[in-house]
Amino acid sequence: MHKVDVVVVGAGPAGLSLTRSLAGSGLSIALVELQLASTLAEPAFDGREIALTHASRQIMQAMGMWQRIDPAEISPLRSAKVMNGNSPFALGFAAERENVSELGWLVPNHLIRRAAWEAVQGQAGLELLDGVSVTAIETGDDANLITLSDGRRLAARLVVSADSRFSSTRRMMGIGAQMRDFGKSMMVCRLHCERPHRHEAWEWFGYDRTLAMLPLPGNQASAVITLPPQQMQELVAMDDARFGQTTTGFFERRLGAMEPVGTRHVYPLVGVYAHRFAGPRYALVGDAAVGMHPVTAHGFNFGLQSQERLARLVNEVAEQGGDIGKASMLARYERGHRLATRPLYEATNAIAALYNDNRLPARVLRGAALRAAHGVAPFRKMIAGHLTQRMA
Numbered sequence: 078m079h080k081v082d083v084v085v086v087g088a089g090p091a092g093l094s095l096t097r098s099l100a101g102s103g104l105s106i107a108l109v110e111l112q113l114a115s116t117l118a119e120p121a122f123d124g125r126e127i128a129l130t131h132a133s134r135q136i137m138q139a140m141g142m143w144q145r146i147d148p149a150e151i152s153p154l155r156s157a158k159v160m161n162g163n164s165p166f167a168l169g170f171a172a173e174r175e176n177v178s179e180l181g182w183l184v185p186n187h188l189i190r191r192a193a194w195e196a197v198q199g200q201a202g203l204e205l206l207d208g209v210s211v212t213a214i215e216t217g218d219d220a221n222l223i224t225l226s227d228g229r230r231l232a233a234r235l236v237v238s239a240d241s242r243f244s245s246t247r248r249m250m251g252i253g254a255q256m257r258d259f260g261k262s263m264m265v266c267r268l269h270c271e272r273p274h275r276h277e278a279w280e281w282f283g284y285d286r287t288l289a290m291l292p293l294p295g296n297q298a299s300a301v302i303t304l305p306p307q308q309m310q311e312l313v314a315m316d317d318a319r320f321g322q323t324t325t326g327f328f329e330r331r332l333g334a335m336e337p338v339g340t341r342h343v344y345p346l347v348g349v350y351a352h353r354f355a356g357p358r359y360a361l362v363g364d365a366a367v368g369m370h371p372v373t374a375h376g377f378n379f380g381l382q383s384q385e386r387l388a389r390l391v392n393e394v395a396e397q398g399g400d401i402g403k404a405s406m407l408a409r410y411e412r413g414h415r416l417a418t419r420p421l422y423e424a425t426n427a428i429a430a431l432y433n434d435n436r437l438p439a440r441v442l443r444g445a446a447l448r449a450a451h452g453v454a455p456f457r458k459m460i461a462g463h464l465t466q467r468m469a
């Protein structure tokens with residue numbers, strides 16, 4: 078039986094970040110990942126442009142990840158606008174109003190993954206078990222026993238799942254999750270725009286579709302298009318020229334003609350909130366704990382917070398020579414992460430549901446909601462504060 082202090086399941090951005098945050102603790106870590114190391118080292122472009130807050134940038138800087146991303150690939154977000162149908166009214170946020178030079182930054186997901194992978198290379202006490210998955214977890218008083226798909230077995234004082242919102246190890250631990258399937262898919266694609274975007278992001282709730290436009294370096298933008306399944310299939314099947322024209326039409330030529338410059342990627346819209354974030358010698362981080370609907374762009378921001386919160390507690394206990402799987406520490410982690418995420422998770426689902434509803438009462442309500450949000454300074458401040466808040 079191979080014994081380690083910590084097993085992390087999943088070498089996605091959350092699992093890799095947690096691993097990196099435990100560097101220097103003296104703990105031995107086994108990182109178990111389905112994909113091969115060669116794929117993790119050169120992750121493929123997946124269309125996701127991740128909006129990162131000030132606090133997330135700070136966490137990534139402290140882990141030495143931010144510095145590994147080419148600055149030319151990072152796009153500052155200077156303002157944001159939320160629009161409802163064809164109403165001329167829009168809810169706006171601007172960096173200067175918040176006394177910062179940027180509201181946040183957009184970074185391609187595959188570059189975050191690559192930076193996270195690079196940051197753990199050569200880390201003392203770390204071994205990567207790639208190309209395998211976990212097939213069973215047995216809990217025990219002093220350690221949990223893990224069985225891998227190739228038959229190997231590991232004993233760990235603490236097991237952490239970071240294996241996506243559809244986590245199979247969460248289920249192995251008997252932890253359920255509240256799942257909300259929105260019945261729609263989201264397409265993301267990079268396009269070249271004729272007119273400058275001035276680093277403004279748009280969220281545009283049309284009556285038949287939801288659109289977002291994320292400003293990327295130069296004259297490129299990421300179009301984020303939410304549609305019911307049949308219309309999505311039609312969009313997927315279009316050739317590049319027709320797709321460009323259709324997208325230009327969706328955005329009413331506000332950025333002039335738009336031409337695709339990258340591959341199209343489609344994601345199902347399912348929000349997930351685990352019933353518990355901890356169990357016996359066990360914790361959940363990243364999307365495995367909280368899988369957000371992308372409309373408020375908070376998934377990985379929460380992922381970074383979760384691993385930072387857990388790592389801080391584990392590092393503290395390890396430094397004092399304590400038990401890194403102790404229940405009181407895990408309960409503290411669970412409480413903290415629930416408090417930090419639950420309100421925004423619920424608010425995000427409510428927004429997504431309201432703006433996916435085309436019936437007249439919902440149309441009226443969403444117009445009213447935007448106006449109310451505009452008029453109520455604390456609400457605007459809450460959203461802007463979420464983006465620009467720094468770590469304590």
Ligand SMILES: Cc1cc2nc3c(=O)[nH]c(=O)nc-3n(C[C@H](O)[C@H](O)[C@H](O)COP(=O)(O)OP(=O)(O)OC[C@H]3O[C@@H](n4cnc5c(N)ncnc54)[C@H](O)[C@@H]3O)c2cc1C
Nearest residue numbers: 087089090091111127128240241363364374375376377378
């Ligand atoms: C279209 C879109 C736009 C988004 N935009 C934003 C945004 O603007 N801002 C933001 O903060 N977030 C955003 N997100 C969310 C963000 O992408 C996720 O929160 C983040 O990628 C989750 O990271 P993770 O490491 O928890 O999980 P994942 O990225 O899902 O990684 C999980 C890893 O676990 C591995 N794995 C799975 N099962 C097993 C197993 N059984 N055994 C071993 N390994 C396993 C997988 O191979 C993978 O490497 C967006 C998401 C989407 C879909």
